[in-house]
Amino acid sequence: MAADTSDDSAASGFGQISRSKDVAFRLLALAATLIGIVSLAALLLNVAIDAVGWLDWGFLTNPPHPNPNEAGFLPALVGSIAIMLLIALITFPVGVGAAVYLEEYANDGYLTRFIQLNIANLAGVPSVVYGLLGLGLFVGLLNIGYGSVLAAAFTIALLILPIVIISAQEAIRAVPDSQRQASYGMGATKWQTIRNVVLPRAMPGIMTGTILALGRAIGETAPLIMIAAPTTVFGIPNSLLSKVSAMPLQIYNWASYPQTEFQYGVVAAGVVTLLVVLLTINSIAIIIRNRYQQRT
Template sequence: MSKSDWNSPEAVKRLAKRHAAERRFKAIGLGAIVLSLAFLALLLFIMLRNGLGGLDWTFLSGSDSTDASVAGVWGAAKGSLLTMLVTLLISFPMGVLAAIYLEEFAPRKRWIEWVEVSINNLAAVPSIIFGLLGLAVFINTLNMPRSSPLVGGLTLALMTMPVIVISGRNAIKAVPPSIREAAYGIGASKVQTTFHHVLPLALPGILTGTIIGMARALGETAPLLMIGMRAFIATPPDSLTAPSSVLPMQIFLWSDEIDKAFVQNTSAAIIVLLVFLLAMNGIAIYLRNKFEVRW
């Protein structure tokens, strides 16, 4: 197209339409961001207004009670901490190892393709299905203690693992082939190349998937309902097998109370849950940035 064609009325009209479409797209994107931030700011404002006055030492160090003035969140917070610990210890190593095998070592066979499709489908399964699975396997079959952080962590690990596997495979796949070729060129074996070169470079992406999976697990209530973690627990758990509740379940139970005094406790517990989530994500982001390699 010559210079005169660019200055023709038809070309000027087409360019004007493109520029107008770009401006509309930018305006829609900006509007979506502003709307999302507005809802988040409104939620935080309501929670802080209703619950900030209830954040005292009695609330932070106490456990559940039928009296709103002495009810506390420490029992549920400790239960969440123990449950997330079990979830992380089970889902992270197993998810990473599964991702490494599927991406680096698995033969290109039909059954491997079925496994990959199954993992992708598991990531989209409703969480309550994992609760039914945990109830059937861990409680009814293996006779593990009901309402315990151990069973809760194992159930949430089943739900979190597909997310870690998918993100781990994508992170491993993103490592340049030249890294593998250079390692093979100096005599490294397949295992040495994978664990000494590929895995460290893929670790930031794997940690990102772990953050997403753990954040989802921290806020879940449906799977824990099925394994009995909605019971009234008046004392904090002293082990992984002791009866316990978790923060989302405690919020749900307090929000269902008839006594209006529990409204402040519910909002305060939501604030504690948000702080818990931000702290967990902050640690994970720090570790991700620490291991990140700049190309």
């Protein structure tokens, strides 16, 4: 009887310690979450307050100007949107196609493992290295042109392509093999199985990875500097070979001006515009992803 009482006390003490650790870990995780959210909210609020009075229709439709009251963001805004559209058109089909080949067609041999290892390594290469690659390949070898729309899009597309491939591979890998076997059992070919079974079910994950990659691409500055993209242009690009600036470059240029109005008000208005464009692009991609989820 005494032994049973001792065992019950030990079990009760162990359970109490476990619950205490669980509560402590939950509070620690909550504190870490709140620190990140509160810090980000404070930063965004500070930027939004500085942008009041500067972010208006004239700011969005005027070209840059040495007078802060007349400075505009239109060429950089149009340039960033053009670059992002080209990046999406390049990276999505190439990245998904590479992922489909590696997951569905390639043999598990040394060559495939070597390719997988290099893709994983390329995802962690600093962006300035891709800028040097773009300068040597697209500007020097292919002679696309310094700071052109095509050179900027191809360079940043190389930067985010490994991320798109890896995320697409994970999404394709997550599709159960039983669904593939069921499709084969119905007489479907491999391509029909990939098109009608694998890709529709993997598309939400593929879209999520693409959204994250595009979010990184829109804020990149180092590759654009390396391919000699101008920090300021006064007209919107009218062809794929036109000189182009981007919102991060224009914001960086304004931050170097000595006037206080540029360093705070105009820069803050540019940052808010950049965030709005980023959130808009992400929202459109999320809507498309959710539609695929509903279909599947």
